[in-house]
Amino acid sequence: MFDKMMLCDEGFENAVENGETIGFSLLARLPYYRGLGLSMIEDIGLTIDGEPVKREDIRFSVRGRSWTLDEMETVYDDRWNFGEKAKVTVLRTGGLTPGAHKVDIAVRMRVSYLPFVPTTKTGRELQLAA
Amino acid sequence: MTSDIKRGVSLYSFQHETFQGKMTLEDCFKACADMGASGIEVIGEQTFWGWPEAAVDDAKIEEWHHLIKTYNATAVCHDFMLDYKRYKGRTMSLEEQVASVRKDLDFAARLGVKYVRALVSIAPEVLVVAAPYAEEKDIKILIEVHAPLHFDHPWIIRHAEAFEKSGSDALGFLPDMGMFLFKFPPVWKERFIRNGVPRHIADYIEKAYEDRVLSEYVILNVREMGGEGPALGMAETLRHNAAFEPKRMLDYMHRIHNIHGKFYQMDENLVEPSIPYEEIVRVLKQGGYKGYICSEYEGNRWIEDAQEVDSVEQVRRQQEMLKSLIGEPTPTALAT
Numbered sequence: 112m113f114d115k116m117m118l119c120d121e122g123f124e125n126a127v128e129n130g131e132t133i134g135f136s137l138l139a140r141l142p143y144y145r146g147l148g149l150s151m152i153e154d155i156g157l158t159i160d161g162e163p164v165k166r167e168d169i170r171f172s173v174r175g176r177s178w179t180l181d182e183m184e185t186v187y188d189d190r191w192n193f194g195e196k197a198k199v200t201v202l203r204t205g206g207l208t209p210g211a212h213k214v215d216i217a218v219r220m221r222v223s224y225l226p227f228v229p230t231t232k233t234g235r236e237l238q239l240a241a
Numbered sequence: 242m243t244s245d246i247k248r249g250v251s252l253y254s255f256q257h258e259t260f261q262g263k264m265t266l267e268d269c270f271k272a273c274a275d276m277g278a279s280g281i282e283v284i285g286e287q288t289f290w291g292w293p294e295a296a297v298d299d300a301k302i303e304e305w306h307h308l309i310k311t312y313n314a315t316a317v318c319h320d321f322m323l324d325y326k327r328y329k330g331r332t333m334s335l336e337e338q339v340a341s342v343r344k345d346l347d348f349a350a351r352l353g354v355k356y357v358r359a360l361v362s363i364a365p366e367v368l369v370v371a372a373p374y375a376e377e378k379d380i381k382i383l384i385e386v387h388a389p390l391h392f393d394h395p396w397i398i399r400h401a402e403a404f405e406k407s408g409s410d411a412l413g414f415l416p417d418m419g420m421f422l423f424k425f426p427p428v429w430k431e432r433f434i435r436n437g438v439p440r441h442i443a444d445y446i447e448k449a450y451e452d453r454v455l456s457e458y459v460i461l462n463v464r465e466m467g468g469e470g471p472a473l474g475m476a477e478t479l480r481h482n483a484a485f486e487p488k489r490m491l492d493y494m495h496r497i498h499n500i501h502g503k504f505y506q507m508d509e510n511l512v513e514p515s516i517p518y519e520e521i522v523r524v525l526k527q528g529g530y531k532g533y534i535c536s537e538y539e540g541n542r543w544i545e546d547a548q549e550v551d552s553v554e555q556v557r558r559q560q561e562m563l564k565s566l567i568g569e570p571t572p573t574a575l576a577t
Contacts, residue, residue, distance in 0.1 A: 112542035113260060144256050145287040148294045150327055184329055192290040194260040223326040224362040 113142040114233045117216055119196055123237040125206035134168075135207045135239065136200040139216060142231040146192035147220055149183045153228065155199060156217040159207070170200040209241035245531040246522070246567045249273075249280020249317050250556055251501065252288055254538035257550040259287075264553075266304065270312045272553045276560040280317040280533040281309070282358075282499070285348055293321075293344060302351050309353070317533050318383075318415075318499050320358035321345035323367075335367060342371040342382070350378045356499050358415050359384045361396075365403035368412055375411040381498055383415035389481045391420045392489040404496060413496035417537070418516055419503035423484040425450040426505040426515040428543040433475040435547060442472045446479070456480045487517065487524040494528035502534045505543060507558035511565070522566040534563055 122138035139155070141147060155171065157164040171178050173195060178186060191197055199216075215234035222229065250273045258264040264272075266288065273281060286292045289301055309316055323341050325333040333341070342359070349357045357375075359368060359382055368382050375382050384400055386392060397414075404412040425447040434443050442463055449459045456479035463476040490497060504513045525534075536559050541550045 112545070115546075116261065140260070144253065144260075145284055145322065146290070148324060148327055150329065151324060153329075187327065188294055190286075190291070190294045193256075193287045194262060195290070221326050221329070223322070223324045224360050 112144065112231075113140065114231055115235075116140055117142050117218065117231065117233045118214060118235060118237065120237065122196070122198070123212075123214070123239050125239070126200050131204075132206040133204065134200055134202040136198050137214065137237065138196040139199050139218075140194060140196055141191045141220070142218060142233075143220065143222075144193070146190045146195065147222075148190045149178070149186035151221040151223075152180075152183055152191060152218070153221050154217075154219040154230075155180060156215075156219075157199070157201060158213075158215040158234070159201070160213050164201050168202045170202070172198040172200065207239050209239050211236050211238055244526045244567055246525060247280055247531075247533045248276075248278045248560055248563050248567070249282060249315070249533035249535040250276070250278045250560070251282040251284075251318075251320070251535045251537045253282075253284055253320075254536050254556050255552045256287065257541040257545065257552050267308055270308045270314060272556070273314065274312040276557050277564065278536065278556075278560050279313065279315050280535055281314050282318040282320065282533075282535040283352070284320040284322070285345070285352070286322060292348060293341070297348070297351075305352060315533075316352050316354045317535060318356040318358055319345065319349040319352050319354050320385075321349075322360060323363055325363075335370070338363070338367045339370045342367060343374050346371070346375055346378050346380055346382075349380050354380065356381050356383050356415070358499070361385050361387045361390050365400045368400075369403050369407045369409070372407055372409040372411045376409060381411050381413050383413045383499055385415045385417055385501065386420065387417040387501075388420040388422065388483065388485075391483070391485040392416075392493060393485075401493065401496075413498050414493055415499045415501060416490055416497060417501040417503050418518070418521055419482070419501075419539075420485050421487050421517055421521060422482045422515055423517050424515040426543070428506045428540055429475075429478065432543045432546070433471055436471040436474075438468070438472045438475050442466055442468050443475065446472075446475050450479060453484065456483075487521045490524060491528050494530065497528075497530065498532050500525070500530075500532065500534045501537045502559060502563065503537045503539060504555075504559055505540045507555050507562065509558075511558050511562040513559065513562070518562060518566060522563070534567075536560060536563075 119138035126134045126136045217232040219230040289297045460476045536556045
């Protein structure tokens with residue numbers, strides 16, 4: 112559910128820190144009818160223009176707090192809320208060129224009552240602002 | 242014939258709109274009030290950001306009570322989740338699970354509800370140990386009897402036996418009407434066809450469901466028809482759904498205190514084509530049910546790829562249907 116709404120059209124931009132472009136970020140929502148505690152987000156997979164992003168290059172941020180995906184596995188005091196737009200940053204020196212990029216996202220979550228571990232995916236072209 | 246059955250709505254029904262920020266909490270209350278549905282049910286962690294990992298501000302709870310008062314509503318039920326797989330690689334112990342339930346009972350007390358919903362996968366011993374605390378709070382813990390489980394399943398019978406043995410009135414059931422799925426829902430079929438299921442296979446599965454063919458035979462037949470991927474996925478829904486009989490609720494009426502009015506679609510003639518609401522309401526009246534039926538619209542995920550979802554209109558139609566089946570007296574101003 113909410114597959115296509117996982118990716119937001121706005122907020123796709125290069126990430127600049129101290130004048131240096133350290134990567135790029137996008138806004139994503141959890142494809143689920145409730146939020147989920149961060150320890151239960153098993154993976155966020157990203158592919159940019161067909162090229163998979165390494166798990167260790169991803170940072171996840173909500174409301175000003177930020178974690179690696181490994182760190183999130185033991186975060187018990189915060190969550191990815193229902194409908195909340197999280198900032199997902201990819202570390203990549205120089206970022207991306209402005210314009211269109213094909214973005215694919217896959218979120219795997221551990222849901223206590225399900226007899227399987229679901230992964231929800233979506234993908235489309237997003238425009239990176241100049 | 243009139244009855245004491247009351248109408249409510251689970252705000253789960255409006256998830257398509259609330260997820261995108263298209264409806265606020267007040268919009269939800271207003272929509273329910275406009276339909277004459279006085280009961281409000283929530284999944285706490287859907288409606289209240291932060292819960293249960295972080296505390297919910299008093300201001301949010303005050304807003305909730307303000308809306309309850311403004312719209313003359315009744316807070317019926319808080320559906321808790323109990324994520325017993327919170328810790329990677331291990332399941333929570335009994336003590337941890339009970340502590341989690343107690344925390345949700347505290348939250349339910351803040352919301353002023355009389356009932357909490359426990360997911361069907363939660364073990365009876367967790368609920369039995371939590372029951373005295375629920376009694377203190379004057380809240381009942383209701384396990385949701387949800388497809389593929391049903392009232393004759395040994396897991397549910399274990400719960401029923403544990404509840405009786407406990408002697409506690411704070412334990413009960415919340416049946417989800419989806420377990421009485423008497424026809425394959427048209428919105429499911431159309432979605433599977435859009436996902437690539439050949440129409441003749443979709444037609445076969447729909448017919449096999451109506452003929453009550455055992456799911457495993459249907460899956461095998463679909464495989465032999467050349468079905469793969471989405472076709473097998475469609476056939477496998479028969480493992481998780483079946484046309485159990487509404488009258489099976491009658492043995493448990495003394496412990497049924499809330500009901501999920503699950504539905505997948507309501508047509509223009511105010512009919513749910515796959516769930517037998519006429520029979521359901523007849524059985525509930527026969528059993529002397531006096532609680533709420535809370536609408537639970539779950540059609541959005543089946544149509545969102547192809548059309549705009551209008552959850553409010555869908556719920557409005559179901560509420561109209563329920564009003565007529567329950568037989569609410571016509572307001573005197575309109576009766577003359």
